[in-house]
Structure formats: C-alpha cells, structure tokens
Amino acid sequence: MSYHQDGLLDIFAGLYILGFGLGIIMDVLWEFGFGVIMPAILIATVLPIWIEAKRKITMPRIGFVNFGTRGANKLTAVFIGTMVAGLGAFFVFTLATFQGESRQWLDLIVQNGMLIVGFGTFVICTLFGYTMGLKRLYAYGLLAVIVLAIGHFMGIFFAYIITALGITVMVTGFAMLIGFVRKYPLKGEKAIAE
C-alpha cells in the first residue's frame, strides 16, 4: 500500500506541467518572470491544498502510517543529488561561456533542447520512481522522452507537448483518484451501501 495510489501527486504535478505549458503558449512565462515565480506559487498555494486533500481524502480511507525516516532520507539524498548534478551542469556551462565557447554550447542546447529536456525528465522520473517505489513514474519518464523526441524530429512546438503531457498526467491522476475512492470507501459510506 502506498500513500501515492490516490492520484493526488499526479493531479498536482500534471496541473503544474500544464500551467508551465500554457504559460509558454500565452507568452506570459518569461514576460512576468513566471518561470522563477512558479515554484513559489507551487509551495504557497498547491502544497497546502495537497496536504489538506491527503488529510481529507487519503488518510480517512487507508489510515495513517509513519514509515520512519529511512524513506525520507533516501528521497532527500536523491533530491540533493539531482540538485548537485543540475548545478554541476550549470557550472560547466558557465565555465564554457567564460571561455568564449558559449555560441557553440547555446546552439547545441537550443537545437537539441527537447531531447535534453526529455532525457532529463526521464532520468528524474526514474530516480524518484525508484526511490518512492512508484512504477508509474517510469512510464511518465518514458512517455516524456518519447513525445519530446517525436516533437524534436517533427518540429512540434515545445509548449504543445508540455501541455499535452500535463493533461495526460492530470487525467491519469483523476482516474486514479476515482479508482481509489471506489476501492476504499469511507466507513460511513460502506455501511450505507451494505
């Protein structure tokens, strides 16, 4: 039994990806520094709603369990590792820029942007899927790399693919939530049904 079988993680992650995609389409993402503000919006608004949804939907149905610190430590290690790898890549890029190789690097990144994002998403999804024991994250990672590669070779606008990915993840989350609520009805509801 996992706390993430309720689909809430998928709904909120999908919503975030969808917002990111729509932000690029509507051209507000860079104009208002939305890319920087987005994580702050996520923490300030979505996180409390997610916690409350867990308390109101998940916990009354499957109960509460404290897994201890082992799982949390593993997740923190993966998160820090990912951040360090990202910072390392940024450092290498900055170093190359100072050495006057920026044009080459930038061209390479811009030309293969979707493949890089796709591969990065796949690596992050695989890492978190393994740490959290969520097999569907592998599927999301694979889906992201496939559709972004198709988008790259067919010349589809990046934001359309991101939006479609966001919708897919969100719809999957809603389907999971409906399945979860049906599988674990509240005791009162169960008594009425019986």
Add this chain to the structure above:
Amino acid sequence: MAQLYVVQSADFTFLLHQTEMTPGNLSAHLSKLEEAGYVEVTKEFIERKPHTALALTKKGRAAFKEYRKKVKQFVEKLPE
C-alpha cells in the same frame, strides 16, 4: 506484528486494510499483543475523532526478530 515491524507506527484503519481482518478480530489480536507488552497503543482525538496509534515496543521488536530468525532456520532445514 510484521506490518508494524516495517514502520514506526500505524493506526487501526491502516492495519485493518493491510491485514484484511474484521475490526473485532484485529482489536482482539491487538489487545493480546498489548497485554504481552509487544504493542503500544496510544488513543487520542484528532479533530474530535478518536484515533488509535499503534507501534511495536522494544520487547515486541526483539520478539519478532527472534521469531523471524527461528522461522528462517526452520525453513532452511527443510529437505528439497
């Protein structure tokens, strides 16, 4: 006990789903484990609703470890 062994603590609802027992049956099992000093039961109110948190005691954890060791030894001694 195996369910509680892998976590720090869990509540009654969680154990009910995991063990697929009836509430009365699970309650009886937990009472016996509590009497033996293997399980610690904490009753509290969360948002005016009763909540029962359960955790293995040190004695319970040690007893389960010993039980596991003995079962392992027994299974290993079985002929092919």
